[in-house]
Amino acid sequence: MRTKIMADKKTGRIVKVAGPVVIAEGMTGVRMYDVVRVGNLNLIGEIVELHEDRASIQVYEETTGIGPGEPVTDTQAPLSVELGPGLIESIYDGIQRPLNALVEAEGEFMSRGNLLPGLDREKKWHFQPLIKDGAKVGPGDIIGQVQETTQILHKIMVPFGVSGTVHKISEGDYPVDQPVAVCTAEDGTETELKLMQKWPVRNARQLKNRLTPDTLLVTGQRVIDSFFPVTKGGTACVPGPFGTGKTVVQHQLAKWVDADVVVYVGCGERGNEMTDVLMEFPELKDPRSGEPLMKRSVLIANTSNMPVAAREASVYTGITIAEYFRDMGYTVALMADSTSRWAEAMREISTRLEEMPAEEGYPAYLAARIAAFYERAGRVQCAGTPEREGALSIIGAVSPPGGDLSDSVVQATLHVVKVFWSLEGRLAYQRHFPAISWLTSYSFYKDSLKDCFEDKDQGREMEQMTVEAMALLEQEAELLEIVRLVGAEALSPTDRVSLETSRSIREDYLHQNAFHEVDTHTSMPKQYEMLKTILHFHKQALVAIKADVETADIFKLTVREDIARAKYIPQAEIDKIADIRKTIEDQMKKLHASVAT
Amino acid sequence: MLSIKEYQTVSSIAGPLMMVEMVDEAKYGHIVDIELADGSIRHGQILQVENDKVLVQVFEGTRGIDVDKSTVRFLAKPLELAVSPEILGRVFSGLGEPKDDGPPLIPEKRLDINSRPINPYARDYPNEFIQTGISTIDGLNPLVRGQKLPVFSGAGLPHDQITAQLARQATVLGKAEAFAVVFAAMGITFEAAQFFINDLHETGAIERAVMFVNLANDPAIERIATPRFALTAAEYLAFELDMHVLVILNDMTNYCEALREISAARKEVPGRRGYPGYLYTDLATVYERAGRIKDKKGSITMVPVLTMPEDDKTHPVPDLTGYITEGQIILSRSLHRKAVSPPVDVLPSLSRLKDKGIGEGKTREDHADLYNQLYAAYARGKEAQELAAIMGEAALSEEDKKYMTFADKFEAEYVSQDYYDNRPVEQTLDLGWELLSMFENVELKRIDIKLIEKYMPKFRKAEREA
Numbered sequence A: 001m002r003t004k005i006m007a008d009k010k011t012g013r014i015v016k017v018a019g020p021v022v023i024a025e026g027m028t029g030v031r032m033y034d035v036v037r038v039g040n041l042n043l044i045g046e047i048v049e050l051h052e053d054r055a056s057i058q059v060y061e062e063t064t065g066i067g068p069g070e071p072v073t074d075t076q077a078p079l080s081v082e083l084g085p086g087l088i089e090s091i092y093d094g095i096q097r098p099l100n101a102l103v104e105a106e107g108e109f110m111s112r113g114n115l116l117p118g119l120d121r122e123k124k125w126h127f128q129p130l131i132k133d134g135a136k137v138g139p140g141d142i143i144g145q146v147q148e149t150t151q152i153l154h155k156i157m158v159p160f161g162v163s164g165t166v167h168k169i170s171e172g173d174y175p176v177d178q179p180v181a182v183c184t185a186e187d188g189t190e191t192e193l194k195l196m197q198k199w200p201v202r203n204a205r206q207l208k209n210r211l212t213p214d215t216l217l218v219t220g221q222r223v224i225d226s227f228f229p230v231t232k233g234g235t236a237c238v239p240g241p242f243g244t245g246k247t248v249v250q251h252q253l254a255k256w257v258d259a260d261v262v263v264y265v266g267c268g269e270r271g272n273e274m275t276d277v278l279m280e281f282p283e284l285k286d287p288r289s290g291e292p293l294m295k296r297s298v299l300i301a302n303t304s305n306m307p308v309a310a311r312e313a314s315v316y317t318g319i320t321i322a323e324y325f326r327d328m329g330y331t332v333a334l335m336a337d338s339t340s341r342w343a344e345a346m347r348e349i350s351t352r353l354e355e356m357p358a359e360e361g362y363p364a365y366l367a368a369r370i371a372a373f374y375e376r377a378g379r380v381q382c383a384g385t386p387e388r389e390g391a392l393s394i395i396g397a398v399s400p401p402g403g404d405l406s407d408s409v410v411q412a413t414l415h416v417v418k419v420f421w422s423l424e425g426r427l428a429y430q431r432h433f434p435a436i437s438w439l440t441s442y443s444f445y446k447d448s449l450k451d452c453f454e455d456k457d458q459g460r461e462m463e464q465m466t467v468e469a470m471a472l473l474e475q476e477a478e479l480l481e482i483v484r485l486v487g488a489e490a491l492s493p494t495d496r497v498s499l500e501t502s503r504s505i506r507e508d509y510l511h512q513n514a515f516h517e518v519d520t521h522t523s524m525p526k527q528y529e530m531l532k533t534i535l536h537f538h539k540q541a542l543v544a545i546k547a548d549v550e551t552a553d554i555f556k557l558t559v560r561e562d563i564a565r566a567k568y569i570p571q572a573e574i575d576k577i578a579d580i581r582k583t584i585e586d587q588m589k590k591l592h593a594s595v596a597t
Numbered sequence B: 001m002l003s004i005k006e007y008q009t010v011s012s013i014a015g016p017l018m019m020v021e022m023v024d025e026a027k028y029g030h031i032v033d034i035e036l037a038d039g040s041i042r043h044g045q046i047l048q049v050e051n052d053k054v055l056v057q058v059f060e061g062t063r064g065i066d067v068d069k070s071t072v073r074f075l076a077k078p079l080e081l082a083v084s085p086e087i088l089g090r091v092f093s094g095l096g097e098p099k100d101d102g103p104p105l106i107p108e109k110r111l112d113i114n115s116r117p118i119n120p121y122a123r124d125y126p127n128e129f130i131q132t133g134i135s136t137i138d139g140l141n142p143l144v145r146g147q148k149l150p151v152f153s154g155a156g157l158p159h160d161q162i163t164a165q166l167a168r169q170a171t172v173l174g175k176a177e178a179f180a181v182v183f184a185a186m187g188i189t190f191e192a193a194q195f196f197i198n199d200l201h202e203t204g205a206i207e208r209a210v211m212f213v214n215l216a217n218d219p220a221i222e223r224i225a226t227p228r229f230a231l232t233a234a235e236y237l238a239f240e241l242d243m244h245v246l247v248i249l250n251d252m253t254n255y256c257e258a259l260r261e262i263s264a265a266r267k268e269v270p271g272r273r274g275y276p277g278y279l280y281t282d283l284a285t286v287y288e289r290a291g292r293i294k295d296k297k298g299s300i301t302m303v304p305v306l307t308m309p310e311d312d313k314t315h316p317v318p319d320l321t322g323y324i325t326e327g328q329i330i331l332s333r334s335l336h337r338k339a340v341s342p343p344v345d346v347l348p349s350l351s352r353l354k355d356k357g358i359g360e361g362k363t364r365e366d367h368a369d370l371y372n373q374l375y376a377a378y379a380r381g382k383e384a385q386e387l388a389a390i391m392g393e394a395a396l397s398e399e400d401k402k403y404m405t406f407a408d409k410f411e412a413e414y415v416s417q418d419y420y421d422n423r424p425v426e427q428t429l430d431l432g433w434e435l436l437s438m439f440e441n442v443e444l445k446r447i448d449i450k451l452i453e454k455y456m457p458k459f460r461k462a463e464r465e466a
Ligand SMILES: Nc1ncnc2c1ncn2[C@@H]1O[C@H](COP(=O)(O)OP(=O)(O)OP(=O)(O)O)[C@@H](O)[C@H]1O
Pocket: A240, A241, A242, A243, A244, A245, A246, A247, A248, A249, A269, A399, A433, A434, A435, A512, A513, A514, A515, B322, B323, B324, B350, B351, B352, B353
């Protein structure tokens, strides 16, 4: 590496202020995407355009009170996040300022010009080396670990761009910015290895290899896992009009997904939704570990009323943190709610930069940025030794104007993601939640469903059942059309049974109440049992009508109530669901007997 | 002290905008006074500064301003509201100037009307049930303290009656705490504003009200500032004087139109229907000021009112509002025609914060299951109503007929209620059970069987007899 020329900090002068964009002159020598401090208030900004000595700056804080003539100082570093122990359980704004520390520093309302570091410098962490002095290391190699929370063993990795021989490595308690070892390169340059490293948010972190994401990311949400599953390392999007359940889906996933680390980005959405997460996550227990969910979560909250430029940066801050945990060999899930607000932030800045707009006023690079963002997901072979595999899934909410799916952000997103959960207003108004339309949603990862059962046969059976259920739902749409045209009398008994079964699939299986203690999460074995029971009833009913049993009598069977309430059977008692199938058989037998006599 | 600089260098005027040149020390967002040739004063705010050129939006409009003889004073501060406890009971203009004939106000301090965003970490989750006495709200879309819940209305629909009823009846059960009402009128008629004010007079609530009034014939651009004045007053009352404040903003559609006018004058790339691309962000800086803050006693509950052009909920104003607020109460023209009043369109209405405000110890244990079931049954009944409208009632199955009967009764008995009928929440809940009693248990899938046995009227009767 070349030695850096330690020039004076570049300082220019503001010539124009228009909302979140400030233009400064006299900025020769600054680089694109450098962070700068703007005006007498020392606001934080980033250079987004350069013309000779004239720089356009997007400012991460409100610009009221700033004017021409005030100074702009280059920090000579790109917008970066701090990566190290202390990330978990944190809540940051879009540029990784710790919101909890900011409340202490400046009160309940956000003030300006305050750049607190992302990681606490006071706190000490117990570092346990995993290599010895004299070991040769390269980028991404794990040199030691820190038990960050009960859930997360934080791997300390050699930063990218550093390699050589390690010495002075020793166990002990360190703050994040003190060296825990020194790495000497072949040319003799020494680099201190710390618990903390930095990474510029706009660049994807390095990796060795990309692998096919083919293991199911189990979410405990029936319609998702059974019909439109996402995988570890996969990508999904949830578009829908306002109030249809995007945030609830995202929260449900953040709660129940079987990932090691969850990064939740509240991008331009409501303050109270973040408070909700902050209140709930320390209370809720991860079903796998029994530990509070907060112990595996990182929150980024740049709400709608916080500055738009920081909103634009928030998804990058989030994804970089997520990649960092992936690099340790973890399964990470990132939720971004909502990517539309991110796109709008891009549009707002682009407009102020007077760029040529493309569709709906969005910049021409919108689709490219969206694609590049989702490309940062994946199942990967991580850089460095020991060999390890990590995965990062991205689930993005999209909020199209008027719920119109032809919107640019929806379309650009659908081009890159592999799973589409389409939320429908009509379903939400009927309070059918999650309002994921079974007719228009899709997943390219359906093949992975069967493999998430230990028992191969069960896996295949589950797959078969979902195909059957989906066929019934599709048939329902056609049958309802017939009813609409010619009335219910036109239906054959078989059709009537199909209609009732579809209703049962919708109401007793797809419908899932996020706020019900038991129903909020359904394990894969329980999903299997539930679906099997519903379809069992269907088959038995078809046999019964063949034997001339009246459909009305079938629909009156009390076992249907048991089927409807199967969702409320706690995980520990799921054997009871299999019992329902016996009850079905018993009650059907009685019907057959009554016809025979 | 900063000296105030004066300029007579207005170079151009277009629509509500004015360009001033050769200015030294202009800051973005600060305000100016404009003195006209006749000595009258107008107010403006800086929208952009480039070198020595300053773009100003003039709140009172530019009519009569003249390029040569106007003097512009740069006040070197943002728009501010002078506050003190005495603002209660007073009426202000849309630009925050006292407008009644009350005594002069001695300000305790001046607050920037743009405030600062609440740090999300400092928020406290809204979870205290507010009883409004309106069944469609209390039973199905409960409002909680600190929530922002708009009314989506249409021209000629009775949103004024509903907001007045809300202001009259809203209380937190079992608590007598300091409360206040802040009312911002934006471009509504004198009559509509007066209706609300008279209502406050009748209940005596006027003494606990602060009003910011910009009427239909007041300057349109002023409306951009009006809700911010109102919210600054609300924040002061809530977070400094510990009051529970109900803020009513009426009508946000007029506010958005004023924004559109500025945007058009600036020749910005228009977004949907000509509204600026930053409308979402702008509205968020208004709506997100509702809420509660940890360790503070007071709260801001917000009920913005907006009229949907052509009753279209996908129009940018309701659409973007819905994307920011915590639910919406939608009024329906067809129910209004059917003389269902208040004509609350139950299915698309929503309160997102209800779940933490209801249940045992707050309202009643059966509340959540009950509204889920009422929604499901009404949704099915509505479908049947529609099917019957196309095919005739005869084409309905027995099941469908039953659900249709339910929907009709639900609209007549549950949705409909007098504007002076203040129903306690238990009454609303019992009414729901009453209506559901026409169904068998099998059909009440959304309700825990234990609750059915406890609350269903027919079981209750059996219990009493036993
Ligand atoms: N699975 C669910 N179970 C129960 N209720 C749900 C579920 N999903 C959504 N809801 C209900 O729908 C409401 C709206 O959901 P949510 O806030 O997630 O909508 P959204 O699509 O994120 O809207 P916006 O785009 O405005 O943010 C919730 O407050 C809740 O009442």
